[in-house]
Amino acid sequence: MKIRRLWLTLANAVFCLSLAGCQETPPVPLEPQTTIQKGLELSQRLSCWGCHQHQGQGADLGPNLDGVGNRLARAELEGQLQTPRGRHPDSRMPSFAFIRPFEHKALVDYLLTLQ
Ligand code: HEC
Numbered sequence: 001m002k003i004r005r006l007w008l009t010l011a012n013a014v015f016c017l018s019l020a021g022c023q024e025t026p027p028v029p030l031e032p033q034t035t036i037q038k039g040l041e042l043s044q045r046l047s048c049w050g051c052h053q054h055q056g057q058g059a060d061l062g063p064n065l066d067g068v069g070n071r072l073a074r075a076e077l078e079g080q081l082q083t084p085r086g087r088h089p090d091s092r093m094p095s096f097a098f099i100r101p102f103e104h105k106a107l108v109d110y111l112l113t114l115q
Contacts, residue, residue, distance in 0.1 A: 030106070039110025042103055046096060054114060062093060069112040077108045 030038060043049065049058035052065045072080070076087070081104065084091035099107070 030102070032109070035106045036110045036113055038103070039106040039108070042099070042107045043110060046099070046107075051093070065111070065114055067115055069114045072111075074108055074112060077111050078104070081107065 048065075051061040052058050052063065053060055054065045068077070079086050080093070081096045081099075083095060083097065084093040085095075096104075096107075
């Protein structure tokens with residue numbers, strides 16, 4: 001019985017490894033500070049600053065994100081990232097619905113800190 005369970009776990013792990021993006025959550029839960037750091041890195045990697053500005057840095061194709069953490073609620077930020085056209089029908093912002101759930105959360109946690 002125990003050996004059978006071990007095989008099932010191993011088979012599951014191999015199957016999981018063969019799928020890209022299978023791991024939806026990081027192995028160790030991220031501490032809040034780490035999450036915000038991760039969100040900052042994601043904002044750089046995803047080229048948010050190719051369109052937005054924060055504290056005088058970045059571009060001005062989209063609105064300045066200074067104070068966005070005060071202006072918008074978590075749900076609005078989530079909506080903007082998932083379906084920008086849901087908020088602005090003719091939005092020029094691409095959807096970031098493709099990022100993984102924990103990355104999505106890190107990015108929103110980070111945006112909420114922008115004063
Ligand atoms: C190609 C340019 C472009 C890129 C890249 C882009 N955005 Fe935007 N973003 C916009 C535009 C334009 C708007 C204005 C509203 C709209 O069109 O949806 C906007 C609106 C927003 C808003 C709402 C601001 C407000 O005051 O209402 C947030 C928050 C935001 N973007 C965050 C991000 C983040 C985070 C990223 C990176 C993951 C990103 N954007 C990438 C163009 C972009």
